[in-house]
Amino acid sequence: MNKIVPISLLFFLIGTVSLFAQAKKDTVLVVKDTSKLQEIDPLTPAKAAFYSAILPGLGQAYNKKYWKIPLVYGAIGTSLYFYIDNNKKYHDYRDEYKRRLEGYGPGTGGKYDFLDDSRLIAGQKFYQRNRDLSLLFVVGFYALNIIDANVDAALIQFNVNERLSLRPEVYPDAITFKPNVGLTFNYHF
Template sequence: MNKLLYILFLFMLLGNHSLFSQEVINGLVVTDTTKMKEIDPLTPAKAAFYSAILPGLGQAYNKKYWKIPIVYGAIGTSMYFYLDNNKKYHSYRDAYKRRLAGFNDDQYQYLDDSRLVQAQRFYQRNRDLSLLVTIGFYVLNIVDANVDAHLIQFNVSDKLSVAPDVYQNEFTAKPNIGLTLNYKF
């Protein structure tokens, strides 16, 4: 117990200057640059939730407004292809059904029955692929908002630097490649 009090007293005596975030030197207030900015752990989840509700809203929450047209362009383009392929699929399908019913007055009179079936399969496959791409862009929108909110909170300080370095080996006189990590206190 006595040892613990001695260590605490030493810590308070020697480390007193780092307990405060500001110091006054010659009438000037100097802020402590080592104090970290508070991180809100709910911010990435909130950005992802907003993007899930309305695509692009998470990007607006992160103040990355330039990404919103990209999100709507990607989702809108893939939705256009989904709707277009769906319309063509149903058009060929209805024509094939009418042929099977005995009518021969459809708009695809120049195609035989096997070509109508091939066209149905082609547009059905493209429609399904377009739906998967649309869902993929929607999920990518949510992931982008979440990752961007995480990276906003990432501490990028001038005190930390990583630099590649090429130096000469002392024994073989050949160049070696290395990586240096510098941290200024």
């Protein structure tokens, strides 16, 4: 009798485990048809460019490329900082040179008393050139922001799937067995 209780308990556990093991749900595989064309909105690139023109980085947010927003503001902000700094130094050199032309000589309490007139003129030219280049960079990064949003929005709609591939290939020549370089374009049906 002592052996019957553990054996019946063992059969009971095995039966319960097999009952739960057989209660598995059926799975259905759904195959996505990749040959159907997605609907293309031709205004999406124009919207993204318009948003970036209104507020830099807004087009990147529209395209859901949030990681580009700090790059846009970093580039425009850095260029703008250098524009403001070079403009301030240009005006400092210019004001000091104007003081000299009014008759205040070196040693009369100016900011750049230690420089002679030729150095003040050279400093004005240097900072004016750097100021103008910085402004050019501000405008360039602003335009690049708009172009990036436009191109990125256009490329989001570009059809790329696994059946289309382009890759370089190195194959031996049939006669000399020297390696040849080629480019293969494969399309799998």
